[in-house]
Amino acid sequence: MKGLIRKDIYMMKTYFRISWVIVLIFLVVGAVNEKASFYYIYSCMMGGILPISLLSYDEKERWLDYADTLPVSTNTIVRSKYLLGLIFSVAVSVLATISYAIGCKVSRGGDLSGVPGMAATFFCISLLPAILLMPVIFKFGVEKGRILYYILFGMLFFFAALTGFSDQFSAPALSLHPLIAVPVFVALWIGSLLFSQVMYPRRER
Amino acid sequence: MNAFAIRGLTKRYDGFALDSVTLELPEGCILGLIGENGAGKTTTIKTALNIIKKDGGEAEIFGQKVEGDIASLKEDIGIVLGEPGLSGCLTGEEVARIMEGIFARWDNAEFRRLADELDLPLTKKYKELSQGNRMKLGIAVALSHGAKLLILDEPTNGLDPVVRDKVMEILMDFTREENHSVLISSHIVSDLEKVCDYIAFLHNGKLMLCEEKDALMEEYGVLHCKREDFEAIDPAAVVGSSDSIYGVSAVVRRDAVPEGWELSPVSLEDLFVVMVKEA
Numbered sequence: 001m002k003g004l005i006r007k008d009i010y011m012m013k014t015y016f017r018i019s020w021v022i023v024l025i026f027l028v029v030g031a032v033n034e035k036a037s038f039y040y041i042y043s044c045m046m047g048g049i050l051p052i053s054l055l056s057y058d059e060k061e062r063w064l065d066y067a068d069t070l071p072v073s074t075n076t077i078v079r080s081k082y083l084l085g086l087i088f089s090v091a092v093s094v095l096a097t098i099s100y101a102i103g104c105k106v107s108r109g110g111d112l113s114g115v116p117g118m119a120a121t122f123f124c125i126s127l128l129p130a131i132l133l134m135p136v137i138f139k140f141g142v143e144k145g146r147i148l149y150y151i152l153f154g155m156l157f158f159f160a161a162l163t164g165f166s167d168q169f170s171a172p173a174l175s176l177h178p179l180i181a182v183p184v185f186v187a188l189w190i191g192s193l194l195f196s197q198v199m200y201p202r203r204e205r
Numbered sequence: 206m207n208a209f210a211i212r213g214l215t216k217r218y219d220g221f222a223l224d225s226v227t228l229e230l231p232e233g234c235i236l237g238l239i240g241e242n243g244a245g246k247t248t249t250i251k252t253a254l255n256i257i258k259k260d261g262g263e264a265e266i267f268g269q270k271v272e273g274d275i276a277s278l279k280e281d282i283g284i285v286l287g288e289p290g291l292s293g294c295l296t297g298e299e300v301a302r303i304m305e306g307i308f309a310r311w312d313n314a315e316f317r318r319l320a321d322e323l324d325l326p327l328t329k330k331y332k333e334l335s336q337g338n339r340m341k342l343g344i345a346v347a348l349s350h351g352a353k354l355l356i357l358d359e360p361t362n363g364l365d366p367v368v369r370d371k372v373m374e375i376l377m378d379f380t381r382e383e384n385h386s387v388l389i390s391s392h393i394v395s396d397l398e399k400v401c402d403y404i405a406f407l408h409n410g411k412l413m414l415c416e417e418k419d420a421l422m423e424e425y426g427v428l429h430c431k432r433e434d435f436e437a438i439d440p441a442a443v444v445g446s447s448d449s450i451y452g453v454s455a456v457v458r459r460d461a462v463p464e465g466w467e468l469s470p471v472s473l474e475d476l477f478v479v480m481v482k483e484a
Contacts, residue, residue: 003306007292010303014294062290068256069284070307073276201274205257 004072004080007063008054015057016050023047023092027099032107040096040118041125045153047092048126051085052133052149056142065205074201078138082130082193089126096122120178124185128152131185131192139199206268208232208354208386209253215261216252223248223410225262230403233383235376237397237418238390239477240407246390247286249407250358254284266354280309283347283355287362288339293332297325297342301349308350316349323371336363344372348379355379355387361396369393373400394474404473408481418473425476426468428455438462445479 023043030039058064067077097119104112132152137145209230216223223245230236240246251257253264255271264271266278291300297320305311320327323341331339340363347355355376361369377400379385391397397404398418405415414421425444428435435446435453442461447454456471456479 001306003303003308006306007295007303010295010299011292057292061292063292064290065286066290068251069254069279069286071276071279071309072307073274075274076276205251 001072001076001080001083004067004077005084008051008080008084011054011057012050016053019046019050019053023095027095030096031099031103033103040100040122043096044089044092044122044126045129047088048085048129049133049149050088051081052129052137052145054084055081055134055137059142068205075197078134078193078196078200081134082189082196085127085130085134086189089123089130092126093119093122116178117176120176120181124176124181127185127189131188135192135195135199138196139203141203206232207265208234208384209236209264209266209356209388211249211253211262211264213262214249214252214259214264216248216257217260221245221248221410223252226407226410226412227262228405228412228415230386230388232386233380234402235380235387235389235400236403236405236415237401238388238405238407239392239394239397239473240390241392241481244407245410246407247358248410250286250356250388250390254282254356280350281353283350283352283357285340285343285347285356285360286358287343288336289343289346291331291339291342293330295331296329297327297331300331300342300346301327304346304350310351312349312351316345319345319348319375322375323368337365337368340364341368341372344375348375353382353384353386355385355389357387357389359391360389361391361393369396376400394472394477398473406477406480408484413480413484421473421476422470424458424460425456425471426459426462427471427475428457428462428466428468429453430455430466444476445483 023046026039026043030043033039064077097115100118100122101112101115104110104115129152133145133148136148207229210228212227214223214226221243226245226249228236228238238246238249248257252259253271255264255273255275266275266282269278271278295303301313301316304316305313317327323345325338325341325345326334331342334342340360344357344360347357361372364372373396376387376389380387389397389401401418403415404418404421406413416424428438429452431452432448435455438455438457439461442458444456444458446456456476457468459468462468
């Protein structure tokens with residue numbers, strides 16, 4: 001698995017440096033903006049979508065075919081992508097939480113009581129792309145997975161639009177209960193991982 | 206012991222079927238799988254390695270049945286199936302570091318030695334490499350982790366004759382070790398003629414023959430004669446023939462030709478072409 005992760009890190013350094021810059025810019029903007037939900041949701045989704053983008057590159061550059069010739073099992077390929085996704089999710093949600101906490105101090109009256117709930121929200125949102133998209137892409141490939149990808153992003157922008165128009169949907173109203181939401185989303189993430197492990201070997205080669 | 210064996214291997218697609226192919230590669234030998242484009246060489250290899258699901262038959266590598274996930278078995282196999290699917294942003298150096306984390310017995314010094322021998326630049330990005338250099342990179346990776354069996358599908362595609370010759374030399378060096386074996390598929394028959402101990406012909410998904418190369422050369426010969434002389438030959442002895450203004454040129458079974466007739470050696474290419482035409 002070490003080799004697979006190393007490959008993805010090399011690819012990320014080339015292809016997705018700009019994505020991390022955008023995430024950081026959005027989080028800075030979020031910290032100084034009173035109605036910041038959109039920036040946080042977008043950043044978390046962007047962090048969560050990175051392993052899927054890497055998987056798209058793998059398919060386009062025929063890495064998945066090449067990996068069939070290497071001593072790595074299909075389960076290892078699936079697990080490496082999920083592990084990388086989890087690392088990105090943790091990273092982006094930690095950054096978003098720091099930004100949110102700074103924002104609370106600077107532009108939202110200094111009340112930090114909503115930070116744990118928002119941290120849970122950020123983490124759960126960042127896990128969503130992997131939970132929903134990975135099994136589809138591992139089974140059907142990027143082309144078919146793209147349809148779901150557009151639906152997911154459509155939902156994101158619909159949600160973002162709502163948060164922009166109504167205080168009802170802005171933070172901290174988006175806040176999830178950490179002790180309920182995080183275990184539920186982690187369980188969904190594990191379920192998605194196991195499902196992908198079943199689906200990937202059945203992919204047409 | 207056989208390094209590689211397939212028995213009755215079958216795979217059906219719409220419009221093409223790999224039809225019950227049986228092959229054996231003894232340890233320490235090189236088996237050349239010859240077939241025109243679309244004959245089923247890649248399908249044979251991928252099905253044998255369980256990369257694509259078979260519809261029938263079985264495959265064995267080092268006496269172990271190829272079933273389910275064979276990741277650990279692949280530690281002992283160097284596989285090249287055309288150009289490696291590597292990311293365009295990776296350099297040869299980075300590929301080596303990736304493979305170090307994938308193969309348990311990755312040998313960086315050997316990889317560098319091979320890159321040097323094949324004149325492969327390791328600092329260039331994969332997208333900047335020519336088709337030939339990409340192929341060289343795949344070959345260098347396949348040979349740098351202590352494999353005992355090489356499975357190479359069209360490994361000389363895109364290589365110039367000098368490099369092709371170098372690759373064949375490397376393969377012959379590889380089989381100097383007693384238990385090292387190579388299965389190599391190609392439609393460049395002249396490459397295989399130089400190095401193979403065994404030859405298999407595949408046409409339209411069917412195995413036409415699988416024999417020791419030397420036995421094949423002893424079994425068949427080329428007869429050049431006049432049309433009227435040719436008609437005296439037993440038709441069962443003739444594999445295929447062609448007419449020209451100079452007479453008839455025919456690939457024949459040596460044992461069925463009457464004594465006294467002069468036969469010249471047959472090349473694998475001639476034999477293959479004639480067999481495919483007559484099939």
